Amino acid sequence: MSEATTPAGPSHGTGLRAAIDLSHKVRPGEAAIKAVLLTSAIVSVAITVGIIVTLIQPIIDFFGEVPVGDFFATEGTYAVLPLVMGTLLVTVIALLLAVPLGLGAAMYLSEYASARARRWLKPTVELLAGVPSVVYGFFALQFVTPTLLQDIIGLEVNFTNSLAAGLVLGVMVLPTIASLAEDALSAVPMSMRQGSLAMGANRMQTTLRVVFPAALSGIAAAVVLGMSRAVGETMIVALAAGAQKKFDADVLTGHQAMTGYIAQTFGGENPVGSTPYNMAFAVAGTLFVMTLILNILSMIVVRRFRQAY
CATH class of the missing domain: 1.20.5 (Single alpha-helices involved in coiled-coils or other helix-helix interfaces)
Known part of the structure; x- marks a missing residue:
């Protein structure tokens, strides 16, 4: 041997x-x-x-002319908090519309739609992401405000208002959330569904109690990505939300958002190096920090969900 x-x-x-x-x-x-x-x-x-x-x-030049307290104030020519308020109002309205509808569409496409329906519906939903944002802005001005809000619902809203801007922004963000959440739900192993059905659970119970928690990290990432896109959107808020710097929560009136202020400042007649011109950079820096913090928090949340499930 x-x-x-x-x-x-x-x-x-x-x-x-x-x-x-x-x-x-x-x-x-x-x-x-x-x-x-x-x-x-x-x-x-x-x-x-x-x-x-x-x-x-x-930014250094701006704060050399304007005190920090005047910048982080609720009133004044150089106050940024009204712009932050406008951004948050429009973003919250958009997420209140986009998150439920997006997740509902994702669960239907992943768990209930037939293969033929899924082949038609998913590209149709994703097609909304390809519509230019300026088209959404004009849609808000020409249909949402005068027809939907004023004539059909009967609200007394201004021609430019945060409600219309938020609703249309939610429609724009919806395909992002729906597509990414559907991918996360479809990635859950079929064995988990079969095990739940074998224990006597129906399809809805399986979706909500087994599939949804298993895909929670991907769903959270989809929502955060949609939120980041809503915060950074420019044309919709510039056209539909107006240019009024106000520190209030009246969504029936217009509010100037941070991105709208930046676009309107650079699109105006402010000379390079002037205080309003430099303030646009200060607002952009503030928005950059806000987005960075949002992304860091989202990474922490997603990691915790992954560890939990």
């Missing part, structure tokens, strides 16, 4: 070493792909750093 196994030992070891050496060899195509991916990562970081560097000097 020892004579039979002795020649095979070195041959087996040689083959194993050859396989290990082959696995450590980097093919030219793999090296090129690695270089492209590394370049993409570096460019992404460089762009972010470039944005920060671009904001620094105008």
